[in-house]
Amino acid sequence: MDSSADLPPDLAAAHAMILAERAARLAAETRLAEAANAQARQSSAEALIAHLKLEIEKLRRTIYGTRSERSARLLDQLELELEELEAGATEDELAAEKAAGKTQTVRSFERKRPLRQPFPDDIERERVVLPAPTQCPCCGSARLSKLGESVTSTLEEIPRRFKVIDTVREKFSCRDCEAITQPPAPFHATPRGYIGPQLLATILFDKFGQHQPLNRQVQRFKCEGIDLSVSTLADQVGAGAFAVRPIFELIEAYVLSANRLHGDDTKIPILAKGKTDTGRIWTYVRDDRPFGGRDPPAALFYASRDRRGEHPARHLQNFAGILQADAYSGFNALFDPGRKALPATAAFCWAHGRRAFFELADIAQNARRGRSATAISPVALEAVRRIDQLFEIERDIYGLSAEERLQIRRERSAPLLTDLEAWLRAESARLSRSSNVIKPINYLLNRWEGFARLVHDGRICMTNNAAERALRGFALGRKAWLFAGSDRGAERAAVMATLIMTARLNDIDPKAWLADVFARIADMPQNRLHELLPWNWTPPALTPSTQAA
Template identity: 30%
Template sequence: MPDATVKASNYRPINWPCLRQPGRRGKRKRSRPSRMAPMTRHLKRERIVHDLAEKEKHCSACQQDLRPIGEESSERYEYIPAKLTVIEDICKKYACGCTVKTATKPSQPIEKSTAGASLLAQVIVAKTADHLPLHRQEKIFERHGVDISRKTMGGWLAQCADLLKPLYGSMKEVLFQSKVIGTDDTSVKVLDVKLPFARTGRIWPYSGDAAHPVILYDYTATRERTGPEEFLKGYRGYLQADAYGGYDAFFRDPARGLIEVGCWAHARRYFHKALESDQPRMGPALLLIAQLYRVEKQARPLTAEDRLRLRQLQSQPILEKLRNYLLEIQVEVLPKSPEGRAVRYTLKNWTALNRYCEDGDLQIDNNATERAIRGIAVGRNNWVFFGSDEGGKTAAVLRSFVASCQRVGVDPFVWLKDILSRIADHPITRIAELLPHNWVSAQA
């Protein structure tokens, strides 16, 4: 960036990706020829050999037998539908003149239930990872010739969430060890028998840092600050979030020990939204924000100490230019216009937005946590609503384990099947061993 002062009058529209107007497409890149990815090597392989008939192995022209010279190989995927299996546990009984002994069967996740660990894991993953509502799963099971009602599956989900509550508590302890926690929230529809319509509840994701790779979800019936206040009770450290007013009381209270970290992706959206109505003023601001992200691209592979030095050397001057520019145009924009909101939001939250330049472990934005919301948003379009507040709490607990598995590259079905089959017998003092990031280390 040149050292000259940024001025809106010097700006000329540029078709940069960071400035692309909504609805407009940039110059299309030349498409490359499509190439099939190599077939996945860990899958079971079946080799089918296609040979000539014996009479075709003789040449009618020279009257000689054909000799093998090699082979041609090609691969394709075939799908084998999932299937349900009935497992019958037979417990042998023995007796003498004074006693009777019966062999014991392994503990089940839900005693006296017809659902085994693998079936429960499948229902959980289908609902919380693949976003399949229970009524669709009911139809799928019908195609397998098995009658499992959505009410029954709903009961299974609630019982599994209760069974995994100690593990959820252990995961929260790991989360609170994080130097920084990222959080956000999104709305969900909730049925209420007292109302003729669905009301709005909230789902709050809480994401740990790289050293504590867990994601927890919390459900609250409203967006009141009492929800995050209760969840975060006892945590001291950085909290990265948008400028939700409910957090302000936390940050003002020194006894809480919470330090606010802003999100530049959130601030950038304000400027991008205002770009269509005021490109001459919003364009320079977006160019400077783009430069902040270019510095972050260089900083990504560095250690926290080197990342901090790079930010202080390169990002701080850019931030100072941006602040001076926003102060300059603040008097030129209408307060309630899109551009006025962009300028006001950024200047009002300037300290929090600059916080990432104080510590190399902090991130420029909260995108990782916002990605954790995406699963809820996609699911919301499929299952539409929760049946009750209790249903929302159940979904939050189960989604926490699925998202944490996905974060560390663990198949949530494999993890859930294993954990559900042995958590009832696992010592509570060693419950942290079952957390996804610890579990995958033990499997290595």
Template identity: 40%
Template sequence: MAGWALDPIVSGIRDAVLKADKIRADDTPVPVLDPGRGKTATGRLWVYAADDRASGSTAPRATWYPFTPDRTAAHPTSLLAGFRGFLQTDADAGYDGLYRSGVTEVACWAHFRREVFDLHERSPMPLTTDILERTGALYAVRAEVGGQPPDGRCRARQEKSRPLVDALREVFDGGLRRLSSRSDMAKAIAYGTKRWPALSRFLDNGRLEIDNNIAERALRGVAVGCRNWLFAGSRFGGERAAAVYTVIQTCKGNGVDPEAYITDVIAKVAGDWPASRCDELMPWNWSSEPARLAA
């Protein structure tokens, strides 16, 4: 009953995400019981988030978690069919077909910086130190403009971030000339140069972000949950879990207590709440005060 009652809400959240012109995306593996094989299979929980608060927007925040039985590129292509805005991911090749169809890629500096940081932890060198310091300066600019309107963010990026990004490209090119192409460091830098237009895209648009951390944070709770419930009992179980994550995370993003919200909405939907007023029950419109139906 609970899952059925939340279906209209999940559909509304999905629609809100797909109507946005900027989506952040990520995914994580989810073990799924596979009785026929005597072990668990690996399903996938995807996250698609629409959240513009860093650019001063007060628009509703929506986070959608679809579940799929595997990680083939056909899934994001199908899930995001019709979307033609900005898509920020961690260089997942599964989205390349969408980029060819008109979706604009926005890459993630945090993903690149993490690769360099891991190499620096294992084997520090002047090059890794230099790159980490330069990317750290990019994040200092980001902290300065967080929450400002897009125009102000764009001006600050042109004045402060662009010279830093241009200098980083010179460092990358110099490193690739000196390093063996087989070295881990060269491979990390090559990731940056291959995605350079997508990494630089935030400079010219104050609504875009430097990284994909919002989507990554949205999956942390899933990782913790997997350690507790171990696996989904079936594909249907994975889909139900995805629906609950969708509602809970969207509630949190809009400052709504998930437990109070779910309790109230299930009671209303299972009762006589009209489908024509479903929009009033969306997390960004919901009120904790009892709502009375019109006579």
């Protein structure tokens, strides 16, 4: 088919056709650029909404603690959602910029990003001055006068650097008595070792704080040009844990001297012959911040190969204060009036008491089950509503003094507790023994004195979340290291977890603190070891970074 018939007959018509096609192309490019801008605006708005939701949830978690069973997973879900939305918004912004570059009538959309946080004051800085022009690009004149300068800051990474420190110890002999004098050798956690305190702290923190097994650390060191065997690192781990044992004992004595503790445990697989035993990590947390206490927080960990009640009885053999815990029967010996030491006072966790009701009243989870969904229990739904009223009061009084908390609880919480108990007993008498909600009702009623004790002591918290937060690292970390290799390995993990978690509770960088402890503990007198505790620790003076002129 001959397409020449479609060509214009004269030059004017050809010119008009070209202009029309150009206008159509520009209009199409404009529509594409506007569509790309609209998509970028929508993606940016979605990312901003997700960012604000995440910030709100973090603030609520900081102020009030965990609000419900679902909120424990909500934070992680929001963070993952934000990552995807931020990446998508950036892609759409670049696409809009590219589309706007093809037209002169549409301005590219620019995202409003969160305000960038300032760089640390002590960060190393490098000044790179680009060559200045030697002549004016406009007229070619060489008479240029500096007006000022613009600085573009770029955050860059320098691969981890290693260095060998050769410590020279000169020998001197006395001309009079011929005695030989020499400065002492620098301290190494391992006798005749060669690992410095900073590197030793990194190895221990990565293993027990970041849950990186030693074989993975060996692979990473090889990538950085350092050949360290697993046996060498294991030797350092044992020596390092032994060196900080006095600090652990100070934290242990401090925690067990508290008048109130949070107690809990979690599973930890421990290697046995041809299998792994389900061992336990126990934690006891001293944290008086909810009622305005000024004593620093601390966490203590122990390990055992089983969950027999003799373990908490041994851990807390001299403890006679308030123990906040779940209703695990292994703690019962501590509350026995005939106990040799004064009996501890039980304060049970309302989060545990609420959980079974919540599972029976979780409408969202039930909807996801589809045809296998069970009927929502109206009794469980009402129980959750009543318990949540108590939690609302607790959010309002967080951080107040024990006396203020007690007064508000007596005014607002005590009537709600009285009504809740009467309602539970009435429902218990009415319901069948086979009802699925009778078990959580009896869980509360059989321990009502321990659950209701919060209206008699302002120091008591409504939940045991402080202990559960302390154990979260083990719950996540055991997926990485699978099991503890022995009972001593589990005990070593408990010692290091005590130090790392206590540092975190006091807003101290655990790795920097451990490095300074390893550097100083050998020369520290026994009566001054308390200066190395996280809440007494002062970071060593930093050497000013060298900056290029």
